[in-house]
Each structure stands twice: as C-alpha cells, then as structure tokens.
Amino acid sequence: MEDALQLLIAKYNYWIYITLMMIGLYGVIAKNNLVKKIVGMSIFQTAIILFFVSMGMKKGATIPIVVHEEASHGVIRAVDYINPLPHVLMLTAIVVAVSTLGVALALAVRVYKKYGTLEEDEILEQIRKS
Amino acid sequence: MKILGLVIVTLTGAVLIWATGEFPGWGDPNSPASLHVSPRYIEKTLEETSVPNAVTSVLADYRGYDTMFETTVIFAAGVSCFMLLRLFAGQEPEAVHYRHLLTGLTLRVRRRKESLEELEEFERMDSLWTPHDIILRTLCRFLIPFIQLFALYVIAHGHHSPGGGFQGGVILGASLILLAIAQDMRSALDRVRERTLAMLSALGVSVYAGTGALCLLLGSNFLDYAALAKVIWVDPVGARSLGIFLVEVGVGMAVMATMILIYHNLASEGRLDEGL
C-alpha cells in the first residue's frame, strides 16, 4: 500500500498526461464533426507537449535564465536550473501544431464550401448519392 | 467508430501507462534527461554565446537548424492557406454598400460609376448591417501601438528574458489581427498590403537561412554564427550573440506576416473583403 501510494505520487502526473493524450486521440478517431476532430487533434498535440515539458522539470531548480552575478563568481551549476532542451523542442512543436491547425481549418472551410456540412457521415452520404 | 475508437484509445493508453513505471520520478533532478546532454547548455551558454537565457541560445544557436525549419513550417502553413483559400477572379457585386461615417447611414449604390471610396466620410461595407462601434474602434486605436511596442521589446529582449522572435512575431501579428477584427479587414489591409505580407514572410525566413548561408560563404559551417566575426569586428562569442539576434528578427518578421496571412484568408474565405 505504501509502495503504491509512493508510485502514485511520483507518477500521477504522467498518468494524467497520458489520459489527456487519449482524450485527444479519441476525439480524432471517433468524432463525426470535422472541426471537432481538429479540436481533438490539437488536444492530442498539446498533451504531448505537456509530457515533454514535464521531462525538463527539476525539483528545487529555477527557470533556465542564468543570473549574471552567479556567472561572475564562476559557479553555474546545472542542478540549479531547469533543463532547457525540452522547452526548445516544444517551442518547435507548438509552432508545428499551430501550422497544422491553420491548414486543417483551411481545408475544413473548403470542405464546407463544397458540401454545405461538416458532419462526416452526411458528406459521405452525399458522395455516395452522386 | 465510437467503439473502435474506445478500444484503440484504451489499449494505447494502457500500453503507454504500463511503460511509465520505469520513468524517473516527476521532477527528479537526477533523471537521464537532465544529466546527459542538457547541463552543457546551462553551464556554457554565457561563456559560448553570451546569452543568459539558455532557451534562446539553444533555440537559435545550438539547435538553430531546428528553428530554421520551425520558421519554415509556419511559412509553409501560410502559403498553404493562401493557396487553398485565396480567390482571385472575384465577381464584382452589382451593388455596393457604403456607410456615411458621420451619421451612420447606409447607402446602397447600384452601379459604381463614380466610386465613393475617395471621399473621406464614406466607408465601404459588405454586409447590409455591420455595427458601428465607436468605443471599440477608439479603444483598439489606443491599444494597438502599445501592443506593438511590447512585441518589439519581446523580440529585442529575448536574450535576457523569456520571449524571442516567435513570441514577439505572434504578438505583432495579433495586433494587426485585432485591427482587422475591431475595424474591418479592408482598413487593416490598407495599412499592410497582402503583397507586403507575402514578401515579408518570404523575406523573414530568407533572413534566417541567409544568415546561415552567409556563414557558409565566410568559410564556416552552415549557421555557425562565429564566422560573422570576420565581417563585423567583434569576437566570436559576440558574433554568436549578434547572429542570434539577427535570426530572431527574421523569425519575428516571418511569423508576423504569416499569422496575418492565415487569418486574412481564413476569416474572409479568401476574398479579403470585410472579414469577420
């Protein structure tokens, strides 16, 4: 019991991140409305970003901007600063997410112009009829 | 589809959670992620690039190649939206609406023999009724310069504080999007033409890639900003810092122009008329 609680406290963050990812993934797979699918896609991407950012976290450390006074004394210790690498990666990932979002919405607008609806089953119905 | 989705999601989630058992604890300072590669970035950033913000130095220098493509991604998205949505052969409508700004009256002009657009007190409208929000307009007029100033600060001060080209560019773009929402897209486009936007976005990314190519021409590796020391009379470390600033400006330009381009095309379905 004690071990399980310990595990829960150490890992519950990861579990919530994965839950979020799965919510997004479910949205992409199972939703019928195209804009809803796009929302699901964005949730999925953002949850992955959250997972990455949490990797860089160090308890007891501060944000990765080196203070000049410390530098002049020649003691910059990596332990005192949060790992900047995941942040950099995730800046890129956020940009990718917003780019995908823009293109996907443009496509959704085009689909709506053509079929007059955003529901996937109604669109497929129209295609089958023609 | 719903059941299939649920099954896939549960399975994937279970597999992913099963693997977390081996992860280092959340926020563990001794995890491999914080021990192997990243300490160098923190310990050497001042010494090697003279940029205190480790995120900026890693973003624009150590992994600057990633960032170049990050900017390219957003450029590609802007070009894609433009290409997918923009309508060129616009049918000229038979009747055009104008609003008399002083009285708020709407005129419907059937045949546009003489254009009213030159006259100061008239404003073109697309739908029959759009609200004439004097408070909103005046307030945005006041706000926008400050937003833009802040954006420029964010770009310029990215070396020492959170922020940088990307964030600043987005804020700069958002200020013009705000103008397009609060007034209408036509007056926003009067300030910055579509052609200017397209040129700016291409120019911004070219500044980034061009800085890298300049280093190549100066005999170093691609994106090795230290090579710039040969042309600007500073030491290599200062040249790195300057190179980072240069590419941040490029990123800011590209991101600003692209965000506005995407918004304009999305919000008017490519007609670039009144917008929302």
Add this chain to the structure above:
Amino acid sequence: MIWQLDLLVLSLVVICGIGALVIKDLLGSAILFGAYSFMMCVLWAVMGAVDVAFTEASVGAGVSTVFFVAAVFHTTRRTKD
C-alpha cells in the same frame, strides 16, 4: 508548487479538454479549447518553462482560438456530437 493547486489545474485541464470535445456547439468548443490552452500555459509556467508558456499563451490561447472562431464563423456552429 503546492500539490493541491497543481491537482486543481490538472483536473481543470482535463475537464476543459473533455468539454471541448463533448459540447454541442462549435463556437463553445473553440472557446473551451482556448481555456484548455490557457490552463496548459499556467501549468508550464509553474513547471518553469516560461518561454513555452509565453508561446502557448500567445499562440494556443490567442491566435489558435481566433483561427477557430474565424473558421466556425464561415462554416457552421451546428454539430451532432
């Protein structure tokens, strides 16, 4: 950080995420997605990822939501699920 607050923000994120997917109005979905992004941004700021939080605040909660609203404005708010 205080773990109670952490848990609160985390559960708000999950609620906003689920809400954005189940609400039967696309405009509402867009706004809830904006709230989701904003909560994310708070989480990251707390984790010390200030640059990422800054970006997410301007991109995820700001520009993305505007894009969503623009797209919904030109399509429809109606949805079946």
Add this chain to the structure above:
Amino acid sequence: MTEHLPALIVVVPLLSAFLVFALGWVKRELCFPVGLCGLGVVAWACVGLLVQVLESGPVTYKLGGWEAPWGIVYVVDTLNGMVLAAVSLSAFIQWVWSAPSLLRQFPDRLGALYGLQMLFVTGLLGITVTGDAFNLYVLLEIASITAYALIAMGEERAALSSLNYVFMGTVGACFYLLGVGYLYIMTGTLNMADLARLLTGLHGSRAIQVAFLITMVGLWLKMAFFPLHGWLPNAYTHAPAALSGLIAPLMTKVMVYVMIRIDLHVFGPSYSFEKLGLDRAVVWLAVLAVVMSSVLALAQRDLKRMLTYVILMEVGYMVGGFWLGNRSGMTGAVLHLLNDVFMTLCAFLAVGNLLYRLQGCSFPELRGAFSKMPFTMGGLVATALSIVGVPPTCGFFSKWYLLLGALEAEHYGFLAALIFSSLVSMVLFFRVFEWAFFSSQHENAEKGHTGSSLQEAPAQMVVPLLLVAAGLIALGLFSGEIVSRIVEPAIPMAVS
C-alpha cells in the same frame, strides 16, 4: 566546397523555395527556371555526395559547428546517399514534366504552388539526411503540411481526402514524437548515434519497448502500411495529376527509409528483430498487406486509383522484406526502395500525360490510347513490366532478392504473397492494356466523343517519361553494381 555539400542539399532548395514564392508576386514566368536551377544544383550536390561517400566513406556535417550530441549533425552513408540521389533526381524530372499541366491548371497561384513543391522536396531531403531524431520530426511535418496542401488542390473530393490525411498523418507524426519523448526521458539524448550507443545498455527496459512500438506505429501510419492505409488511396487519387507525380513516388518511400534507418541505426538489428520477437508477426502483416492490396487493386476500374493500391502493395513488399531480418531480404527491400521510386514515378508520369489529354482515366476512357499516345503508353508498359518483375527491368532484381530472403527465412507465406501479387499485377496491367489497345477499332466504329482530339502529350511531358522508362531498364542492368557498392555496405555486419 565539397565539404559543404551536405549543407547545400537542404539550403539550396530552401532558399529557392522562398525566392520562387516571392517571384510569384513579381514576375511569374521566372518561377519555373529559378526552381529548375535550384533543383539542378541539388541533384548535382546529391550525386556528388553519393560519389564522395562511395569513395571515402560516411560523411558527417556539423550544423552550426556544434559537436554531435549537443548540436544537430548530418550523417550521410551509402543508404541515405542513395535515397538522396533518387529523391533529388526524381524531383528534378518531375519539375520539368509538370510545368505544362500546372501552367494550364493553376495559372493564378503558380508562385505559391511552386514554392510549396520546393518545400516538399526540401522536407524529404532533410528527413533523409538528418542524424537527429527530433529534427526528423520537424522536417517530417514540413513534408506533410506541404503534401496536405498540394493534395487538396485537386478537384471533387480532394479537400476531404486531404483533411483525412491531415488527421491520420498528424496522429502518425505525434506517435513518432511520443516515441522520441520516451527515448529522451530514458536516455537524455536526441542524436541517433548517441541514442544507439546508450540504448545497448537499456535493452530490457519496458519504456524502450513501448518507444519502439509507438515509433513504428507512427511510421507505419505515415507510410500507409496495410491496416493503417486508409488515407492513401483517396488522397493520391484525388490529388492533381501533376502533383501526384511528385508526392506518390517519394512520400511513402522516404518513410520506409526512415523505418529502416531507425530500426538499423537507432535500435539496432539485434533489438529490432530478436529481442521483441515481433519480426514474424510483422512479416505476416506484410503478407496481409500485399494480398489485400492486390485484391483491392483488382476491384478498381480507374487507372490512377488502381496504381494507388499498387503503391500499397509495394510498401508491403518493402516492410515485409526488411522485417525478414536476413541479409537477402534487407538487400531486396533497400534495392526495391530505389527501384520503386522510379517505378512509381514512371507510372504517375504516364498517368499525368494521359490526364493531360483525357477527362479521367477510368478504363473505358482509355480506349484508343495506344494508337493516339504511343510514347505515353510505351512508358506505362515499361512500368508494368517492372512492377510485374520481368527480367531486364529493375523490378525483377529486387523481387529476386526478396524471394531469396523469404526462402532463407523459411517464410513461405511471404513467398506465396510475392508470387500471388506478381500474378495479380500481370492481370491488372493486362486489363488496362486491353482497354487501351484492343478496343481502339471498336471506338473508331462508334466515333466517340474524344476520339479525334486525342493526341500525344507535349514533348516536355513525354521526354521525361521516356527517360525514366529507360532508367528503369538501366537500373535493372546495373543492379549488380548497385547491390555490391551501395546496398551491401548499407546493411550492418550484424545481419547475417
């Protein structure tokens, strides 16, 4: 200058993409020649790099001058040297070939279109050349976003198919990213060589197993491996004819290359094939992929749509051959990767030529094509021979290695699938030629609607097609050379 060749192959197309897009606003006629120059330089750099690698071993290039685990490096060995040369050459040929139909179809947005095409090529070249797992993701997204937009420029269902591709592709890329995240949290590095070094100590780890699994699933989604192929047929069918000549040959093949790279040079062959015990299951999946896609291809009544199922079949070959896990199978897969780029290119160039003159390319519409468009159909015949696997063409040799691999691994299911699909493709193409050749008199009697106006496509479109068709035979003739000098060194010694 030669030490900077690796940088040139990405920088030149990138800068010319921006230039082409800007020129689209100023002087539209210049877009084509500028892009042509850019791609010419790239093709020269890629071939030069391949020659350099063949002469003096793998080349490493440090971007920004930073050492490997901290900065991003390029690593070029014979495997990606070969893929680079194939990608750049086929992009160059496609650029020349597509100009007339693009000019006719999209005169108003030429600059944006050319710019995106160039960015797509940049993305693919970058994916191929990079030695960093995260950098690969960014470039993957560049290639994907441009591909979404280019596909959506088609008519009818294109936007919907492309949106579907957006969902599947983004989920695939996210899975890949998540896999990289799992690797990063366990090892703390993103560089591929460094990952390979650190992973040898972590072979028993569950997290690494899951990372391997989700990376593979993500890549399979991207390459449309059988159960995850849903997006490909619609997307490629509805894409504009001129652009599917660029996307169809390159996208899936580069993804197969990425899978080979990750399996061999990040996880290592012993981990990928022995530790998890997945190899036989994956080969059985590939068998299913080959059989199902050949059956589905039989059900199609449209040439372009049929070819998209042939692409799925080829993906099945490559994945199956690779996962056989022995030397012959891998040789077959890598050789087939090279051959398939040009086979698919040739097929889609021919279809593009047909579509330049015809309304659509369902079988009845192909009537009389042989007599009216002899060169185009000649190119299609060469492709068909190669896809079926008739000896002088290149398809035969790679299939031969795949068969050998299946025999060595005693995997008779894959063997049977190979033979079955070859027979089916014979039937497939025979049907097409029957419509196109034997029905011509029939059509003359009826004096159909398109009959008199049908003529050969312009020379700018025919000559590239014939060149590629000749290339198919040349690749076949030199395949012994290619195997011994390029493919063999690319496979690690550990694979027996």
